Amino acid sequence: MGTDRCVQLAAQGDITAFEEIYRSHHRRVFNQCLRMTRNVSEAEDLTQDVFLQLYRKLKTFRGESAFTTWLHRLTMNVVLMHFRKTAVRPDQRSDLAPEQFEIGGRGAGSESSVILNRIYLEEALRQLSPGYRAVLILHDVEGYEHNQISELLGCAVGTSKSQLHKARRKLRALLKKRARRGARVGKLQLRYV
Numbered sequence: 001m002g003t004d005r006c007v008q009l010a011a012q013g014d015i016t017a018f019e020e021i022y023r024s025h026h027r028r029v030f031n032q033c034l035r036m037t038r039n040v041s042e043a044e045d046l047t048q049d050v051f052l053q054l055y056r057k058l059k060t061f062r063g064e065s066a067f068t069t070w071l072h073r074l075t076m077n078v079v080l081m082h083f084r085k086t087a088v089r090p091d092q093r094s095d096l097a098p099e100q101f102e103i104g105g106r107g108a109g110s111e112s113s114v115i116l117n118r119i120y121l122e123e124a125l126r127q128l129s130p131g132y133r134a135v136l137i138l139h140d141v142e143g144y145e146h147n148q149i150s151e152l153l154g155c156a157v158g159t160s161k162s163q164l165h166k167a168r169r170k171l172r173a174l175l176k177k178r179a180r181r182g183a184r185v186g187k188l189q190l191r192y193v
Contacts, residue, residue: 003021003024003067003068004063004067005017006018006020006021006024007021007058007061007067010055010058011058011059011061018055018058021054022051025068025071026047026051028068028071029047029050029051029071029075030043030044030047032072032075032076032079033046033047033050033075033078033079035137035141036076036079036130036133036134036137037079037082038122038125038126042082046075046078046079046082049078049082050071050074050075050078053074053078054071054074057074065151069148069151069152072152073151073152073153073154076134076152076153077154079130079134080130080131080134080153083130120175120178121175123174123178124171124174124175124178125171127170127174128167128170128171131163132163132166132167132170133167134153135149135153135160135163135164135167136164136167136168136171138152138153139160139164140164146160146161146164
C-alpha cells in the first residue's frame with residue numbers, strides 16, 4: 001500500500017494504515033528528534049509525542065505538500081514546543097549522539113585531534129539556541145533549501161536565511177573562543193571557521 005493511500009485510510013481511523021505509517025517513518029522522525037535534542041531518551045519521548053500528534057492531526061493533512069514534508073514540519077514543531085515549554089538548556093543535557101558534521105584536522109592527522117575537534121564542535125552546537133540549531137541542521141546537515149526550511153518551520157525565507165547566518169556566526173565565535181582558551185582545536189574543516 002502506498003503512502004498516500006495509508007495516509008487517507010489512517011485519517012479515516014484505520015489503525016493498520018497508521019501502523020504502516022509508523023513503521024515507514026519512525027526512524028526518520030526519531031533521527032530528526034535526536035539531531036535537535038542531542039539526547040536519546042528525549043528523542044524517544046518526542047518521537048512518541050510526534051506520532052500521538054500525528055494521530056490526532058492526520059485529518060488536517062490537506063495534501064498541499066508531500067506527506068513527508070508535513071510530518072517533518074510536525075516533528076520540528078513538537079521539538080521546538082518541547083524546548084519552549086521546558087526551557088531545556090543545552091548544557092543540562094547529556095547522552096550525546098554522534099554528530100553528522102564532517103570534521104577533521106588539517107595537517108594534524110592524529111585521531112585524538114579529530115576526536116577533540118568533534119567534542120568542541122558538539123559543545124558549541126549545544127550552546128546554540130534551538131531555533132538557530134534547527135535552521136543550521138536543516139540547511140547544512142540535511143541539505144534543505146531556505147524555501148523548504150521556511151515551509152517546515154512556518155517562517156519567512158528571509159528569517160531562515162537570517163537565522164542561518166546568525167547561527168554560523170555564533171558557532172564560529174564559540175569555536176574561536178574555545179581555541180583562544182588554549183584548547184588544541186587545530187584547523188576544523190568546516191565552513192563556519
